[in-house]
Amino acid sequence: MFKLASSFPMCAVWGNLINMSVLLNRSIQENRELRIESRIEEIIEPLREKIRDLEKSFTQKYPPVKFLSEKDRKRILVTGGAGFVGSHLTDKLMMDGHEVTVVDNFFTGRKRNVEHWIGHENFELINHDVVEPLYIEVDQIYHLASPASPPNYMYNPIKTLKTNTIGTLNMLGLAKRVGARLLLASTSEVYGDPEVHPQTEDYWGHVNPIGPRACYDEGKRVAETMCYAYMKQEGVEVRVARIFNTFGPRMHMNDGRVVSNFILQALQGEPLTVYGSGSQTRAFQYVSDLVNGLVALMNSNVSSPVNLGNPEEHTILEFAQLIKNLVGSGSEIQFLSEAQDDPQKRKPDIKKAKLMLGWEPVVPLEEGLNKAIHYFRKELEYQANNQYIPKPKPARIKKGRTRHN
């Protein structure tokens, strides 16, 4: 009796203990499962995000494109179409509803500049160097292919000369064969270090034919000569745009021209490098103004050269101060030695463009600069955050020659 009576509460205690330990085990188990689940969630969420991004890129949405009837839609070739100006021009022509073929050798152009059109039925991208002949059917040719920034065109002067001479001959030959109209992207550099100010189209220029800039200046001058020889001898319709200093988004980070240099230096707190005293002048136009001018010229009946630029002139030093202020940067200004044959003043006379094309720049300098600053700020963030951005490759040197000969 006593045994039974005393063993009864012991059984109850054991029973409770067992229940408690089962409960404890269960809650430990549940806790562990919860922790594992949340850990898995932590790992999976970024993967889900990547999949969502990939899905988005598969169902790519293109910028809106106008519908043009067969009669109005043109087949347009843009050489250098993946470059800074070329890619903005391609955007306009695509959005206007034309069929656009971009040809680029990607020396200074980048696929990223036109990637938003890849796969569109009106768009084609060809990796081709205009120094080699090209056989396609087109109605209009915008011939922009050539490095334009002084460090780029001086990097390989022979290649710059070939691009502007043989490349232009090839494109004029194509224009002649298929009956296309060709617009040459010429430059304010045909005026050299000008003795006439502002520069009008009838000024013949002041160019050093054997200086470091000659490969580009003389290359473009002979390209203009070729256009008019083809016009007179072969009846090819030509348009010649003399483009003055232009800036905007999609300039290459290593472009080396003053706008991208100053903005990047100001954003990174580095000294702004002014070559010489900074008293030399330039007038800067925003890229969308230039693109509108190019299209207006192509579709006009003006076959003689036309200046396209913004006549608002500043010294380079004023320009450095302005960029510093707009960025809100504490960078210093550093004076370096003057570049050889650097034009001391430049400002377009644009009366002809106003009168004959009804064109003039409309984007104020500060507004354009703020857009460019925003672009370069994003590019710097992109470079800092993106593991996959390709680092610029050093040029492959083969038997003393650079690769773009």
Ligand SMILES: O=C(O)[C@H]1O[C@H](OP(=O)(O)OP(=O)(O)OC[C@H]2O[C@@H](n3ccc(=O)[nH]c3=O)[C@H](O)[C@@H]2O)[C@H](O)[C@@H](O)[C@@H]1O
């Ligand atoms: O931007 C353009 O569209 C033009 O640029 C260049 O002509 P350039 O006027 O010499 O262009 P930059 O290299 O931007 O130089 C402008 C001025 O700033 C100066 N500069 C440049 C870079 C820099 O870091 N610091 C600096 O003081 C140069 O010495 C020059 O006096 C090209 O040669 C033209 O074909 C082109 O049309």
